[in-house]
Amino acid sequence: MSTLTGPRPAEAIDTAGHRLYWAVVDCWTVVRRGLLHYVRQPTNIAWQLGFPIVTVLLFGYVFGSAMTVPGGGDYREFLMPGLFGMTMAFGFMNTAYAVVLDSTKGVVDRFRSMPMASSAVVTGRGVSDLIAASIDLLVLAGMALVIGWRSNGGLPATLAAFGLFLLLRFALIWIGILLGLMVPNEEAAGSLFAVAFPFGMISSAFVAPSLMPDWLGAIAAWNPVSSTVTAARELFGNPAAVGDSWVEQHAMLMAVVWPLAITAVFLPLAVRRFQRLSR
Amino acid sequence: MSIDYAVRAEGLQKRYGRTQALAGCDLAVPYGSVCGLLGPNGAGKTTAVRVLSTLVRPDGGRAEVAGFDVTRQPRQVRHRIGLAGQFAAVDEVLTGRQNLEMFGRLFHLGTRPAKRRSAELLEQFDLAGAADQGVKTYSGGMRRRLDLASSMLLAPAVLFLDEPTTGLDPRGRNEVWRAVRSLVSGGTTVLLTTQYLDEADQLADRVAVIDAGRVIADDTPTALKNAIGGARIEVIVGEAGDLPAAAKAVARVTTAEPETDQDDRRVHAPVSDRVAALTEVARALQDQGVAVEDIGLRRPTLDDVFLQLTGHHAEAETAP
Ligand SMILES: Nc1ncnc2c1ncn2[C@@H]1O[C@H](COP(=O)(O)OP(=O)(O)O)[C@@H](O)[C@H]1O
Numbered sequence: 001m002s003t004l005t006g007p008r009p010a011e012a013i014d015t016a017g018h019r020l021y022w023a024v025v026d027c028w029t030v031v032r033r034g035l036l037h038y039v040r041q042p043t044n045i046a047w048q049l050g051f052p053i054v055t056v057l058l059f060g061y062v063f064g065s066a067m068t069v070p071g072g073g074d075y076r077e078f079l080m081p082g083l084f085g086m087t088m089a090f091g092f093m094n095t096a097y098a099v100v101l102d103s104t105k106g107v108v109d110r111f112r113s114m115p116m117a118s119s120a121v122v123t124g125r126g127v128s129d130l131i132a133a134s135i136d137l138l139v140l141a142g143m144a145l146v147i148g149w150r151s152n153g154g155l156p157a158t159l160a161a162f163g164l165f166l167l168l169r170f171a172l173i174w175i176g177i178l179l180g181l182m183v184p185n186e187e188a189a190g191s192l193f194a195v196a197f198p199f200g201m202i203s204s205a206f207v208a209p210s211l212m213p214d215w216l217g218a219i220a221a222w223n224p225v226s227s228t229v230t231a232a233r234e235l236f237g238n239p240a241a242v243g244d245s246w247v248e249q250h251a252m253l254m255a256v257v258w259p260l261a262i263t264a265v266f267l268p269l270a271v272r273r274f275q276r277l278s279r
Numbered sequence: 280m281s282i283d284y285a286v287r288a289e290g291l292q293k294r295y296g297r298t299q300a301l302a303g304c305d306l307a308v309p310y311g312s313v314c315g316l317l318g319p320n321g322a323g324k325t326t327a328v329r330v331l332s333t334l335v336r337p338d339g340g341r342a343e344v345a346g347f348d349v350t351r352q353p354r355q356v357r358h359r360i361g362l363a364g365q366f367a368a369v370d371e372v373l374t375g376r377q378n379l380e381m382f383g384r385l386f387h388l389g390t391r392p393a394k395r396r397s398a399e400l401l402e403q404f405d406l407a408g409a410a411d412q413g414v415k416t417y418s419g420g421m422r423r424r425l426d427l428a429s430s431m432l433l434a435p436a437v438l439f440l441d442e443p444t445t446g447l448d449p450r451g452r453n454e455v456w457r458a459v460r461s462l463v464s465g466g467t468t469v470l471l472t473t474q475y476l477d478e479a480d481q482l483a484d485r486v487a488v489i490d491a492g493r494v495i496a497d498d499t500p501t502a503l504k505n506a507i508g509g510a511r512i513e514v515i516v517g518e519a520g521d522l523p524a525a526a527k528a529v530a531r532v533t534t535a536e537p538e539t540d541q542d543d544r545r546v547h548a549p550v551s552d553r554v555a556a557l558t559e560v561a562r563a564l565q566d567q568g569v570a571v572e573d574i575g576l577r578r579p580t581l582d583d584v585f586l587q588l589t590g591h592h593a594e595a596e597t598a599p
């Protein structure tokens with residue numbers, strides 16, 4: 001082995017502009033890594049999209065004929081936005097799982113010992129998860145089109161609806177990062193499904209809250225997933241089965257307020273947890 | 280503090296709950312040298328490395344690495360160090376090359392130099408053949424080498440290696456040792472932790488022995504070994520009645536007093552000319568017709584060091 005002729009470290013110039021530049025560049029490097037994971041593990045994508053596809057078959061075709069939409073309308077038209085919403089809701093598990101793997105395998109420590117912008121560890125995770133979520137949505141929308149779902153709302157409204165789904169997913173990134181830093185190992189991360197499942201299901205995704213028992217319907221109506229799904233249905237021009245409660249009447253507003261509120265609470269918590277790794 | 284030292288720690292303290300992981304740890308490693316931090320499991324080696332590599336803030340004391348304070352100037356420190364932790368911290372999903380190129384970019388080398396440097400390191404660490412395979416398919420030794428390569432992307436001024444050869448087979452260990460020596464010849468200062476006296480002896484200019492979060496000895500490997508008497512000859516006899524005869528035979532080859540251990544029917548003593556001592560004792564015992572169950576030479580271990588320095592055994596296993 002030859003002696004080391006490696007590059008010598010660049011001096012740490014410490015101006016605000018310099019920091020911002022590297023925060024962006026390092027974030028992009030971490031994003032690239034997330035995307036490489038995505039393409040190097042095609043079976044993961046299959047698993048991840050397998051669940052919504054099975055759900056479509058189950059709810060759209062097996063239970064579908066027994067399902068009614070209050071106020072009328074085709075159940076499958078009603079179902080598809082619910083499915084998009086559920087996939088976003090479950091997404092926080094992907095974030096948490098990736099964070100657990102990185103922190104238990106020491107990759108987070110390696111990042112923290114390097115002169116990279118430490119914010120990039122968090123922002124890079126967020127951006128690559130959003131890109132992955134966009135791909136999920138594209139694939140699901142393609143599948144929905146194949147089985148006859150249509151958006152009747154025009155292009156701007158359609159894009160706005162997908163924007164709301166991604167906004168929800170964005171908010172859940174912070175919960176995912178926080179949980180990922182809190183749980184001790186992979187197995188524990190797997191058990192997060194017990195949280196994700198009711199979060200995705202007790203909502204307006206599959207059944208209108210007005211058809212549920214009152215107390216459950218109230219919980220479902222106030223679930224952030226419901227607001228996003230109902231708002232998206234309105235934007236898509238799909239049957240929305242909007243109930244009488246205030247929160248359902250203001251789904252569009254709440255589809256923005258909920259994610260912002262979640263972000264306002266959990267982003268600082270996640271960042272603080274990350275900083276406390278040095279304790 | 281002076282900047283003649285690449286690593287300088289004074290009175291480092293770190294407590295985890297009720298465990299005092301570091302209890303006033305002092306360390307001084309001159310530029311261009313290799314310091315072996317030797318201690319059993321739980322002695323505080325990893326905690327010391329984590330404090331020095333800016334991952335953990337100490338509760339008390341201070342430390343400078345490459346002339347910068349680890350708590351007040353962590354960014355400057357991070358520009359000058361490499362770290363290979365106790366477990367290979369590489370991305371399992373990516374290939375070896377993708378790992379190095381990613382870390383290279385994050386070290387702010389720039390895309391093209393990062394690629395060039397990665398190819399160079401893959402070659403040096405004998406990973407070129409597997410460079411484009413997923414790390415999942417790598418053996419333990421290959422992972423460790425990749426981890427080491429990742430910590431050397433910048434040719435750091437100070438390299439921290441936490442038990443770099445634990446869990447490796449002899450071949451893997453030799454490869455790691457070779458890599459470390461090559462770095463040192465390029466001017467890098469190395470602080471490596473180990474549980475093996477042998478490893479510290481092979482690589483380090485100075486050995487700091489750490490116990491319960493405190494450095495209890497700081498010396499050259501030779502001085503340490505001399506203090507504990509270098510290699511020892513050991514005779515185990517079949518009959519306890521033969522012990523005095525065995526002790527007499529052993530006394531002929533040692534300058535120290537042979538120690539007799541009745542329960543184990545064992546006589547042992549430090550020796551300097553090991554092979555000559557072994558043949559002479561064996562012949563003497565045979566001449567006297569002593570039934571020998573076992574005779575051999577034993578290299579001093581971490582446990583011997585501990586016994587000598589602290590009067591208690593090292594709690595961890597010590598055989599390499
Ligand atoms: N993150 C932590 N939380 C709680 N205890 C810890 C932590 N890290 C280390 N310790 C404790 O501190 C002591 C020293 O640990 P460590 O520095 O890992 O020792 P070594 O690397 O020499 O085996 C041990 O008793 C260990 O259990």
Ligand SMILES: [Mg+2]
Binds near residue numbers: 321326442
């Ligand atoms: Mg350790």
